[in-house]
Amino acid sequence: MSTAHILVVDDEADIRTLLKEILSEEGYDVDVAANAMQARASRARQTPDLVLLDIWMPDVDGITLLREWSTSAADGCPVVMMSGHGTVETAVEATRLGAFDFVEKPLSLAKLLRTVERALDAGKRRRQSGKLMVPPLMVPVGKSKLMQQLRAELQQIASNPSSVLLVGEPGTGREAFARYLHEQSPRASQPFVPVVASALRESDAEMQLLGREGSEGAQLGLLEQAGSGTLFINQIEDLPPGVQRMLVGVLESGRFTRVGGHEPVPFSARVVSAALPGIEARVAQDGFRRDLLAHLNTLVVRVPPLREYAEDVPELLRHYVDRAVDTEGLPFRRFSVAAQNRLRNYPWPDNVRELKTLVHRLLIQGGPEEIRLEEIERELAVQAPQGEPLVKQDLLALPLREAREQFERAYLQQQLLLCNGKVGQLAKRVGMERTHLYRKLRSLGVDFRNVSED
Numbered sequence: 001m002s003t004a005h006i007l008v009v010d011d012e013a014d015i016r017t018l019l020k021e022i023l024s025e026e027g028y029d030v031d032v033a034a035n036a037m038q039a040r041a042s043r044a045r046q047t048p049d050l051v052l053l054d055i056w057m058p059d060v061d062g063i064t065l066l067r068e069w070s071t072s073a074a075d076g077c078p079v080v081m082m083s084g085h086g087t088v089e090t091a092v093e094a095t096r097l098g099a100f101d102f103v104e105k106p107l108s109l110a111k112l113l114r115t116v117e118r119a120l121d122a123g124k125r126r127r128q129s130g131k132l133m134v135p136p137l138m139v140p141v142g143k144s145k146l147m148q149q150l151r152a153e154l155q156q157i158a159s160n161p162s163s164v165l166l167v168g169e170p171g172t173g174r175e176a177f178a179r180y181l182h183e184q185s186p187r188a189s190q191p192f193v194p195v196v197a198s199a200l201r202e203s204d205a206e207m208q209l210l211g212r213e214g215s216e217g218a219q220l221g222l223l224e225q226a227g228s229g230t231l232f233i234n235q236i237e238d239l240p241p242g243v244q245r246m247l248v249g250v251l252e253s254g255r256f257t258r259v260g261g262h263e264p265v266p267f268s269a270r271v272v273s274a275a276l277p278g279i280e281a282r283v284a285q286d287g288f289r290r291d292l293l294a295h296l297n298t299l300v301v302r303v304p305p306l307r308e309y310a311e312d313v314p315e316l317l318r319h320y321v322d323r324a325v326d327t328e329g330l331p332f333r334r335f336s337v338a339a340q341n342r343l344r345n346y347p348w349p350d351n352v353r354e355l356k357t358l359v360h361r362l363l364i365q366g367g368p369e370e371i372r373l374e375e376i377e378r379e380l381a382v383q384a385p386q387g388e389p390l391v392k393q394d395l396l397a398l399p400l401r402e403a404r405e406q407f408e409r410a411y412l413q414q415q416l417l418l419c420n421g422k423v424g425q426l427a428k429r430v431g432m433e434r435t436h437l438y439r440k441l442r443s444l445g446v447d448f449r450n451v452s453e454d
Contacts, residue, residue: 004120005029007048009039009065010082011057015105019052019112026113036060043069050119051079053099067326070098078119082107125189140177141319142312146304150177157299158184165236165296166274168303171353174274175234177303181272182230190229193222193269198238205243206259213261223256226269233273236296237282244289251295271296274303306348306355314340316352320359330363338373346380409444416446 006028008019016032023030031048033039036059042048051069055062066079081102100119103112140147140154157164158181166174175194182192200208211221223231233239239247250256251271255264273296282288306313317335324330335343348354358379362371412430419425423441427434 003029004049009033010054078123144309146309162298163271164299171351172303178232178272193226194232197235202242212259231269306351313344339376
C-alpha cells in the first residue's frame with residue numbers, strides 16, 4: 001500500500017517542523033510550504049492525499065487559497081484547516097467552502113492524528129467510489145448562541161444510528177440541517193437520498209420506494225439507493241396512508257421486497273425526517289400513524305425560525321450574497337448598516353428561504369453596489385396577511401399608531417383566550433384597571449363577550 005502524501009501549509013516554521021516530524025514518524029510522506037506560492041508549487045509537483053492548511057498567512061490567507069482550490073482542483077483532496085484561538089467561526093466558514101474539518105492551535109496531538117486518519121479515509125473512499133469531494137458543506141450559519149447550540153447538538157448525535165426528526169417551520173432549512181447531520185456522521189461517504197413526501201402518490205409510491213424487478217433486471221428504488229447512507233423524508237405530515245403503512249413495515253422488519261421480486265432486500269440506511277411543529281397532534285386529529293412516528297422520532301431536533309436568531313441576519317445576508325456571486329456570477333452588492341438593521345427586525349414569516357430569495361432578487365435586479373434602506377422598504381412593502389401570528393407580522397412597516405394598535409389587539413386577544421374570556425382575570429394578568437381595560441377592548445374592536453363561547 002502506498003504511503004499517504006500530506007502537504008502542510010503554515011507560515012510558522014516551528015509548526016511546519018513539528019508537524020513534519022510527527023506525521024513522518026506516523027509513516028506519512030510529508031511536504032511543507034510556508035505560503036500560498038509554495039503550496040501551489042508543491043501541489044503542482046505532486047497531488048497530495050491531504051492538505052493541512054493554516055488560516056492566517058501573510059500573503060494569501062488560507063480561506064482564499066481554499067476557495068481557489070475548491071473551484072479549480074479536480075482531485076478530491078480533503079483539506080483540514082488549522083486555526084488559532086478565537087478563529088473558530090472563521091474555520092466554520094472554511095468548512096462551508098469545502099474543508100473537511102479544522103483543528104485548533106495549540107495543536108492537540110491526539111485530535112490531530114484522529115482528524116488526519118478520518119480525512120485520509122474519507123478521501124480514499126470517495127476516490128474508490130469515483131466521487132470527488134462533496135460540494136461545499138452547508139454548515140448552519142450564525143454566531144448566535146442558538147446556532148452554536150444547534151451545531152453542537154447535530155454534531156453530538158451524528159454518530160448515533162437512531163432515526164432523527166427535524167421539527168421546524170417551512171423555510172427554516174430543514175434539509176440543509178439533515179445534510180449537515182449526514183456529513184458529520186460516519187455515513188458521510190455513503191449516499192444522501194432526499195424524498196419529498198407530497199411527491200409520493202399512492203399509485204406509484206411502492207415502485208418509487210421499493211424498486212422493481214422485471215425481465216430487464218432490477219430497478220433500484222429510493223430505499224435501496226440510500227444504501228448504508230441517509231434517507232431524508234421531508235414533510236412527513238404529507239405522507240399518504242398507504243405509504244405510511246409501507247414504511248412501518250420496512251422499519252419494523254428492516255427489509256423490503258422489490259415490486260415483482262421475491263428475495264427480501266435489507267434496509268440499512270439511517271432515516272432522517274422533517275415535520276412541522278405539532279406533528280404529534282396530527283396523530284390524533286388527522287390519523288397520522290402513531291407507530292410510524294415512533295419509528296421516526298427516536299431523536300428530535302428543533303430547527304428554530306429565523307426570528308429567534310435575528311442577530312445572525314447580517315451574516316446570512318453576506319453568506320447568500322457570496323454564494324450567488326461565486327456560483328451564479330451575479331454582480332456583488334452589499335447591504336448598508338441601515339438595511340441590515342431593518343432586516344434584523346423583520347419577522348421573516350418564510351424564514352431563511354425568504355431571506356435567500358430576497359438576496360437573489362436584489363442581485364438579479366442590480367443597482368448601486370450598496371443596497372440602501374429605501375430599496376429594502378420597497379421590497380418589504382407588501383404587508384403580511386392579517387391572519388399571520390403576531391410574531392410574523394412586520395410591524396415596522398406600519399405607522400407607529402397603527403403598529404401599536406395591531407400589537408395591542410393581538411396581545412389582548414391572545415391573553416383573553418388564556419383567561420377563558422374572563423375580563424377580571426385578564427385585568428389582573430395584564431396589570432390594567434378593569435374599567436380602563438373594558439374601554440381599551442372596545443376601542444380595539446375586541447369582542448370579549450364571545451371568547452368563552454368559542
